Amino acid sequence: MEVIKLENVSKIYGTKVKVVALDNISFSIEEGEFTSIIGPSGSGKTTLLTLMGTLAKPTYGKIYVYGKDVTTLNDDELSKIRNSYIGFVFQSYNLIERLPAIENVELPLVARGLSKRERREKALDVLTRLGLGELAYKKPTELSGGQQQRVAIARALVQEPKLILADEPTANLDTKSGEVVLETFMRANKDFGTTVVIITHDPDVASLARKKIHIRDGKIEKIE
Numbered sequence: 001m002e003v004i005k006l007e008n009v010s011k012i013y014g015t016k017v018k019v020v021a022l023d024n025i026s027f028s029i030e031e032g033e034f035t036s037i038i039g040p041s042g043s044g045k046t047t048l049l050t051l052m053g054t055l056a057k058p059t060y061g062k063i064y065v066y067g068k069d070v071t072t073l074n075d076d077e078l079s080k081i082r083n084s085y086i087g088f089v090f091q092s093y094n095l096i097e098r099l100p101a102i103e104n105v106e107l108p109l110v111a112r113g114l115s116k117r118e119r120r121e122k123a124l125d126v127l128t129r130l131g132l133g134e135l136a137y138k139k140p141t142e143l144s145g146g147q148q149q150r151v152a153i154a155r156a157l158v159q160e161p162k163l164i165l166a167d168e169p170t171a172n173l174d175t176k177s178g179e180v181v182l183e184t185f186m187r188a189n190k191d192f193g194t195t196v197v198i199i200t201h202d203p204d205v206a207s208l209a210r211k212k213i214h215i216r217d218g219k220i221e222k223i224e
């Protein structure tokens with residue numbers, strides 16, 4: 001089954017001065033694939049992930065997510081798709097500072113009607129898997145940037161999303177923490193068939209993926 005399909009997608013920013021961030025891109029991602037998107041700075045990687053995550057619409061072309069043409073959906077319908085399927089890991093962590101790490105991780109589960117006890121158990125389990133069990137009750141301001149990044153990753157994973165979209169998830173981490181994060185993604189992929197798409201600059205990280213999409217100047221250079 002195709003999780004994401006792009007057909008002749010272009011994204012142009014600006015009105016007077018136009019920036020062609022993506023130029024006529026087509027590809028698809030199948031369920032259970034682990035894909036990396038690689039390319040130099042400014043090549044359009046973040047724009048591509050944003051479109052795949054239905055957070056913005058393309059200027060031209062069609063995008064299908066789990067078979068639905070998301071270019072024709074309204075904001076409510078798009079947020080439903082995001083909530084049902086997608087876990088995002090962005091470079092900015094967007095953690096709530098007055099809440100301890102564990103409550104930040106629990107937050108997405110509140111809307112799902114889980115009991116407080118179930119939420120706590122799940123959140124602690126994911127934090128522990130990411131090596132943060134001891135820090136669960138610390139506030140984000142008491143954590144390093146890399147630890148905050150892992151809390152944000154825990155918040156995405158706790159929802160057990162069918163699709164993970166991650167923008168440079170290991171960029172701010174030391175080698176060991178980066179390995180833990182990648183291992184967690186790989187385990188979700190292997191054990192639960194979670195589809196994973198990660199943007200990376202790092203060839204070692206990219207090589208873990210079965211499929212690599214190289215982009216340059218808003219175009220696909222090659223898929224291997």
Ligand SMILES: Nc1ncnc2c1ncn2[C@@H]1O[C@H](COP(=O)(O)OP(=O)(O)OP(=O)(O)O)[C@@H](O)[C@H]1O
Nearest residue numbers: 013014019021039040041042043044045046047048
């Ligand atoms: N909101 C925006 N308005 C105008 N131009 C933008 C906007 N977002 C991105 N761009 C431009 O679109 C192009 C692609 O940017 P994008 O952030 O997608 O690249 P990237 O490959 O993710 O870069 P990096 O690796 O540096 O994060 C760049 O030329 C960038 O300046």
